[in-house]
Amino acid sequence: MTAQALARDDLGALFDALRAEGYRVVGPTLRDDAIVLADLRGPEDLPAGWTVRQGPGTYRVERRDDEALFGFAVGQHSWKGFLFPSRERLVEMRREDGALEHRPAARDAAPLAFLGVRGCDLAAIEVQDRTFMRGRHVDPGYDARRRAAFVVAVDCLEAGDLCFCASMGTGPGVERGFDLRLTELGPRFLVAVGSARGASVAARLPLRAAPAGDERRRRDGLDDARAHMGRTMQADDLPGLLFGNLDHPRWDDVAARCLACANCTLVCPTCFCFSVETVSDLSGTEARRDRAWDSCFTVQHGQIHGATFRPRIKDRYRQWLTHKLGAWVSQFGVSGCTGCGRCIAWCPVGIDLTEEVAAIRATSRPAVAMPPPPAPAPAVREPMVPATARVTAVRRETDDVVTLRIAHEIAFRPGQFHMLGLPAIGEVPISIAGGDGRSVDHTIRAVGAVSGALAALEPGHALGIRGPFGSAWPLEACVGRPVVVVAGGVGLAPLRAALDTMAARPLDYPSVRLLYGARTPADLLFTDDLQRWAADPRFAVRVTVDHAGADWRGDVGVVTRLITDVPPDAVALVCGPEMMMGFSVRALCAAGLPAERAYVSMERNMACAVAHCGRCQLGPYFVCRDGPVFRFDRIARLFDQEGF
C-alpha cells in the first residue's frame, strides 16, 4: 500500500471521524502556561507553534519559529490519568438490619480517543496493562477503559531536553500498538493505520497518496531525534546492578536532596501504586472503598500495625529507583521506565534519575541475579468486591485473640490468606487457620481498628471476604521428610491448617516437630489442638514462653533455644514476628538445614491483595502474589536489608 497523508488543514476531519465513531477526543492543549492533556474541541485546541524548554526541576513553554502542532515533548500529565484515574470508587457497601451487601461501584468507561500519544507513552500504557490486565487479577475499570480507548500516536521528530526513550527502546518512533499514527511533516501528516478500528476511522478521512520521499523524511527525522536525546541511560543490566548495590553511598547522598514529595511517582506514567480508603456516612449504613494514587514516598505505603518498613527518605528513594528500573523486570518482564523524562522535570529539586544511576554505576559492586517474572495465570475479574459471609462460631483463644468460624464454601491451600472486611471500618489480610470446604477459620489478634472490630464479631454477624490469595506452605515438598515447624505468637494461626493436613496424612508425614513460643502461658493459641497433636506419636510438640508462673511445666525462653538436632533432610516452616523468623532461620541453618529448605511467611501492608496496589512489595516480589510464604533463600538478602 502506498503511504497516505492527511493535509494539516484537514485535521478537523480526524476529530469528526473520531466523534462519529463514538469517541471523546482528549489530547495536548495549552493551559495555564503549560501543555496539559484535556478535552479537545478541534485542531484549534492543539498547542500550535508552542514548544517546551525543560531541565531538572524546571519547565517553561516557549514559542516556536514554526506553527507545528506537535512540536513539544511530553508534559506533566500522562494518559494514566484517563486509564487509571487519580481517584476511583471501587466498591459500595450497605449494611442494614444485619444484612450486608457489597456491589461494584459504577465505572466510567466512556470511549476516549487519545490524540498525540508518543512512543514513550504508548510503551507506558503497555507497561500498566501488564499490572492491571495481564496478571492473575484483572482490574475491571482499567480493562474497560483501555479496551475502549482509541490511540492516535504521534512520532517524535525532535527530542526533548530530558528524553531518553532511545535508551529504553520505546521511541522516538511509534512502530506498533496504535490505531492510527501521525507523523507531522510541515503542511501534512503521514498517516499509518495500525488496527481495524484505525482503518475504519481512516476510511472517513480525506487521505491522499503521500508525496514520494515522505517515508524517508520520517526515517531521517527519527534518526535525528534519536541522535539528539537530552539524556541517555544504560538500562539492560540495571536490575542486578541496583540490587547488588543496596548499600551504595549514593543513596545517602540523594536522600539529603530528596523531599519524598512523591511528584516523580505521580507524574511517572507507569507508577501504579494506590491506597484504598474506607468512607462512610455517620451511621456506617452506607460505606464505600475508594482508591487514590499513592506512592512509595509516603510512610503509609510501607507501614503495618507495629512496623514501618521504609522510615527514612533513603529507603523510599531506593524503593522507587530499584522498583522502577530493577524489580519491575522480575515482576512484569519489562522495565518500569520508558525514558519520558517527566520525573526529572517535575521533581521540585531537580533530581535526575539518569545521574543517580550513573553515579551508582561508576563505583558499583557486582550485580546479583534476579528472579524471572511469573508465568501468566488465568484471570480473575472483580477482585476487589468481597463476598458476604456470616460468622457461625466464635472461640476465644486468649485475652486479645479469637477464632472466627465463617460459613464460606471455598478451597484453599494452607498458608494462604483472605481479606476480611467490615463496611465502614476497613479491610485487612488474615491467614486461613483452617477449613473444611464449607467453612473457614480465622484467628485474629485485636491490635487496631479493623482487627479489633473483626475480633468483636458474634455468631450471625456478616462480614466481607475476598480470596483466598497468595502462596502456600510447601506441603508436597515435605512429603516423606521430617518437618520442623517453628511458630511465634499468632504466627501459629497460618500454620494450623498445615499441621492439620500433616496430622491427617500419616503415611506422607512420618515426623513433625512443632516448636511454639508465646509471651506467657495465657497467650498460647489452640491449646486443644496442641494436645491433640502432642498425642500423635509422629508429632513432637514443644512449647516455650517468655514469662511464666510457678505452675508452668513447659520451657521458658525464646523459641530459637528449642532449635537443636535438626535432621539434615528436614523442611522447616517458620511463622511469627519478622525478628523471630530471622533468628529461627539462622538457628536452623546453624543446625545444618540449607536455607532453601526453610520457608517463612511475610507480612507487608496490603490494600488490594491482587498485586495491583504495589504496597506489599518486597524487592522483586509482591507478598500477596509471590508470598506470603517464601523460600527463605529467595528473600534472604532483602530480609537482612534495613529499610526494605
Place this chain on the structure above:
Amino acid sequence: MKPRLAVIKLASCDGCQVTLLDLEDELLAIGEALDVAHFTEASSRFDPDGPFDLTLIEGSVSQPRQIPIVRHARAMSKRLVAIGACANTGGLQALRNWANHEEYLSLVYARPEYIETLAESKPVSELVPVDFELNGCPPDRHQLLEVITAFLVGRRPNIRSESVCLECKRAGHVCVHVAYGIPCLGPVTQAGCGALCPGKRRGCYSCFGPRENANTGSLADDLERKGLPPAEVARRFRLIYGWAPPFRAESARREKP
C-alpha cells in the same frame, strides 16, 4: 445514649469551630448522631464539666487560666482531638515565642497589667496527651467530618501524613514551583487542603504544617537557588506553623548570617 460531644476553645480565632459549622449538609446528621453537650460558639447549652466521649479542642495554650481548662478537658474526655494550627503547634500567636512577650504587651495594650499571659504560646499536647491531631488553619471540613465519622463508626481516620504534592498531582494542577518558578512549600507540608493554593497559581505557604519526614533543608536550599535571600526563606518557614519543630529549626538555620 448518644455519645457526648464538647467543643472547647483556647487562644484562637474560632475559625476551627466555624469549620464545624461550615458542614452545612451534615450538621443535622451530626446533631442526630452526637449529643452536643458543650459548644458555646453554636449552642446555648453550657456544660463544661463533662464527661465527654469526644472533645474537639481549638486554640493554643497562651494564658495561665487555660492550663486547668486543658487538664480538665483531658480528664473528662474519652477521646481528645486537637484541631487546628494553634492547638497543635501554638499557631500564629506563637510568633511571640521568638520575642519578649512583656515588651509586646506594653506595645499592644494600653493597660498591660490587666493581661495575663504565658511567655510562650504552646500546643495542647505539651500539657496533656491528645488522641488525634487534626491540622490546618483552619482544618479542612471534610477531614473534620472524617474524624468525627471515624470516631462514631470505630475506624481509623483516613487522614494521611503525606505531602500536599500528592493532592496537587491527583487534582492535575500544573506544578507552580516547576512550571512558573513560584516558591512552594507543598513538598514539606501535610496534605489536607486539597492543594488549594497551587490550584490558584500560588505557592503553598503551609497552613497545614509540616508533614511526616519533612526535608525542609533541601527545599530551603532550592528556594535560595531560586533567588530568595536566606532571611526571606526563614520568614516563609516562620508563619502559621512556624513553631512546629521542623519549621522552627529551619528558620533558625536560615536566619544565621
